[in-house]
Amino acid sequence: MTCNTTFLGLGAMGGALATASLDADRPTIVWNRTPHRTQRLAGRGATDASTVEEAVAGDGVIVACLLDHRSVHDVLDPVAARLSGRTLVNLTTTTPSEARELATWAAGFGIDYLDGAIMAVPAMIGGPGSALFYSGSAIAFENHRALLDLWGESTYFGTDAGMASLYDLALLAGMYTMFAGFRQGAAMVGSEGVSATDFATRAAPFLAAMTGSFASTAAIIDARDYAGEGQQSLEFTRSALDAIVQASIDQGVSIEVLRPVHDLVRRQITAGYGPQGSDRVFEEMRSTR
Numbered sequence: 001m002t003c004n005t006t007f008l009g010l011g012a013m014g015g016a017l018a019t020a021s022l023d024a025d026r027p028t029i030v031w032n033r034t035p036h037r038t039q040r041l042a043g044r045g046a047t048d049a050s051t052v053e054e055a056v057a058g059d060g061v062i063v064a065c066l067l068d069h070r071s072v073h074d075v076l077d078p079v080a081a082r083l084s085g086r087t088l089v090n091l092t093t094t095t096p097s098e099a100r101e102l103a104t105w106a107a108g109f110g111i112d113y114l115d116g117a118i119m120a121v122p123a124m125i126g127g128p129g130s131a132l133f134y135s136g137s138a139i140a141f142e143n144h145r146a147l148l149d150l151w152g153e154s155t156y157f158g159t160d161a162g163m164a165s166l167y168d169l170a171l172l173a174g175m176y177t178m179f180a181g182f183r184q185g186a187a188m189v190g191s192e193g194v195s196a197t198d199f200a201t202r203a204a205p206f207l208a209a210m211t212g213s214f215a216s217t218a219a220i221i222d223a224r225d226y227a228g229e230g231q232q233s234l235e236f237t238r239s240a241l242d243a244i245v246q247a248s249i250d251q252g253v254s255i256e257v258l259r260p261v262h263d264l265v266r267r268q269i270t271a272g273y274g275p276q277g278s279d280r281v282f283e284e285m286r287s288t289r
């Protein structure tokens with residue numbers, strides 16, 4: 001028999017997760033701070049809990065998908081003492097430190113804690129390309145795979161509850177800086193009246209092709225060998241960035257996004273590494289903890 005699954009938070013993402021549960025004919029309890037958001041799912045057969053206490057009264061897994069770390073405490077602190085022996089899957093975006101704090105907090109109440117990060121938008125949940133990262137309780141991950149796999153491909157990153165979030169935010173760091181670079185390029189060609197739509201048709205295949213070099217870049221970084229054959233030197237990269245920055249200035253476009261990239265390369269050259277590979281900037285970025 002499948003136990004009830006309780007969903008706390010029925011925003012765009014929480015609603016999509018609970019919908020997948022209902023689509024799979026699982027008994028589903030829903031709660032949201034602003035009550036009207038539960039109505040659509042109640043109409044589909046979900047149990048509409050009017051309080052958090054009511055929502056968590058059963059013995060099934062609890063899924064939280066709230067705005068942020070603070071809201072998880074706001075919702076769960078008042079009922080935590082009643083949740084001993086229960087499993088909490090937290091799919092709210094948090095930092096790794098916040099995820100670890102929640103794992104410690106949960107352990108203090110005897111709650112089995114699995115942290116999750118969703119690498120998808122709500123419309124993708126349950127469909128192709130949807131991926132979710134998990135870390136924390138291995139038992140919770142194994143015991144609830146049937147539920148987790150409803151939402152997308154599930155990957156477990158170990159018992160350190162912060163790891164799913166770390167992977168999530170690391171990938172988002174790549175995404176946000178890539179989009180910033182796209183906007184820079186769109187502003188450059190836009191200064192001559194070219195539409196961003198036109199630019200996107202060139203940028204998408206070019207940037208996709210560039211990702212093919214991630215593996216060789218990664219090998220250089222992992223070996224920390226920036227003096228090997230065939231690497232694009234820091235001096236070469238500075239010359240390219242000089243041109244990109246100057247072209248932006250000439251076109252009246254901001255160089256705010258380019259400046260930190262340019263500075264990283266220039267500092268490495270000033271330190272005497274000009275002939276070495278450009279991946280050497282990683283030495284300034286990596287953690288020295």
Ligand code: FVH
Pocket residue numbers: 009010011012013014015032033034037065066067068070071074075091092093094118119120121122
């Ligand atoms: N939407 C997305 O594309 C992304 C993709 C990747 C991961 N996220 C994360 O998922 C979390 C929830 O996101 P969401 O899209 O569901 O967000 P909203 O639609 O804004 O819903 C937020 C829900 O949180 C409730 N809430 C906020 N603060 C509190 C609080 N202090 N106490 C109780 N509930 C709270 C809010 O309730 P209400 O405003 O309707 O009353 C919504 O249910 C998020 O971490 C994303 O980063 C989504």
